[in-house]
Amino acid sequence: MSEVPQATGVPGRFPPGPRLPATLQGARWLLGSSSFLERCHQRYGDLFTLDLAAKAALGPAADRSQGRWVFVADPAHVKRIFTADPAVVRTGATNRFLEPLVGPRSILVQDEPEHRDQRKLLLPPLHGERLRGYGAVMSEAAEAELCRWPVGEPFALWPRMQAITLEVIVRTVFGITEPSRLEHVTRALRTMLDRMTNPRWLFAQGLLATIASPPSDRLRGAARRLVGPVEEVILDEIRRRRAMRDLNDRTDLLSMLVQAEYQDGSPMSDRELRDELMTLLIAGHESTATALAWAFELLLRHPEKLARLRDETGSDEYADAVVKETLRLRPVVPFVLRCLNEPMELGGHSLPAGTWLAPCAYLVHRRPDCYPEPLAFRPERFLDQPAGAYTWLPFGGGGRRCLGAGFAQLEMTRVLQSVVSRAELVPAKVKPEEIRARFITLAPARGTEVVLRRRMGVR
Template structure:
């Protein structure tokens, strides 16, 4: 739990590209660091490879209807309802909003004083996700929702919560009075927004995600229930806030140690900006693994695996393969200008039918925010040494919070 990346690297050195771990409350996990084995998982039968069941640790926060916790037909049905808001053309409309929020935040940074950038990126991505999901303008409702969600994000990523999950399992934690006391205030404001929006007469003219989901229909013509909406909105809020904020903090942390890369970014090279995002997500993935629970015996990479095991394509180890990425520990965005990201060798958003719905949104958002930072401020690191990777619940964050000193652009 304390140093997962060096541990996984030592396991690969000792055992090879496939190795087994046994984890409290989770059972047997089989780690895969070979692209061919990862392809077998991502192209395998979804009735055999259950991602929803494997993600059960998230149930207390997201709820039983979350697309991340469903499998087979229910998963596909819910995924179809969630796809339209992330359509490319519609997503482009959010670009101006993202830029506006980022500019407002960057302009508030103190000049020539130490600043932890990671909390700033959390504030930016929280505002972006709340505005795009709920379509709220600044005001009392926005402030209340933002405050409750910030509290929820802290709870989901706190060490005590992680320790409780490991010791007791998600079902017992989710049923506890302590947990309900923290989650119920968030549910209160989310359900209130759902009820208020159901009564709106301009749903068809709005482009926020909640309004679009209220107009979505299941195959039988029925609308999504309030509980379904709550669970999917919480999924988008939690999955789309903390992860993108951390990736942005890592991008700046890496750029600060590579002044040439930052200078090229300031020149407005859009292709290079895209490569910076991809290289950041390769070298510093926020999540080190994806998981699938086996519902039948399978053979993967020549190994016979039993029903009930969890197969674990290891993002971190795949991204550090020298045969795919020469000098894998080096931050070198140019590699993605020389060759495109591979389907089974670049995995920050998972893959197959379970690939993250918000993958394009997250990359689009990262580019919008980095564009503002590069153009508005000149940054230098407080400490010349690279920041260590710090585990924060299930995510991997900059150990010092990306400490910078900003000067006027």
């Protein structure tokens, strides 16, 4: 697991930022991170520094720069960061606050060379033919869920999307089909994920306050209680899978990982498998559900785009553009974090080692020079131009780009196509959904409230 580099040498000249005390900046952030980001961008430009009170949790040994995050909204600077030597610009250390949940062997908290070795093993099951094969599970889960929605009364779509993405991840990762076992595993995961994204629980455990700090014993204890039941389920599945003789015929991710080997021929240990599975379950479910909730919110407020998607469900081209435009306008993960292991010059600022950088999808996606009329929901822009590696950042970038990006986009496409061709949905309220920060994501404040007027072609 990576160590957080300490800031060294002469402190650099940080880009400008609000002069508010760190605790007030932290409070302002919690009250509305997206509007806070927009204001800072307008006022201070493409590079600005926030001090989000993370220092409070770092302890006396921490250098002040570790509590400061330099936000980056210029694609040229983003490119520099994403293409830098991973030994200089590191990621594992910045994800360390997730370690009590995902475990110390998770790809998220590793840096090179361990990170690269794990990525090689995880990549094949999430790409190509294997990935396309999961499309049928995604459509099936969406159609089954749609049959459970009430007709003629308001309900929030977000939890319904969570139900779909949870079933998909359990079936594709674990390959569980037996209904009672599927139900058992799904329930254990749902309880863990509900707590994890519940702001009150997070606040109580001080998780937010410990961002960037070595996880405290108290946090470890809370995380242990939270993940314990799911860990049991995972280890049980690993045991079952190791005992199976038909692994070659199975298409689930766990069966592939159990057979995978590092370059030296060694297999993944139970501990490594446990941490990677936990990572895939946590990373692969909530974010996709939130992105889908945003996609419906935007589509229902733009009936002409919805109609076009419905007319073109036979092809994936327009659906893919809807997915890309949703993730542009409402990036679920508004920024990613990197940590400098050595000093770096960026935009005329000498940043010392230990500085945390935040390439910011939310701000880059709103630049009029990259996206004319950036606030308009216009999927057609992605029919005309491909998504740029440094201007379209919902999945981060460089050697750390989301491993499940293809999986998530396929899932969003299949769920949107299944639902819009079978359901007539309208927004429950006239006022569009506001953006609310939930854990490390931006979600629709009311959970995309809708009314299902009628189902078409299903009972």
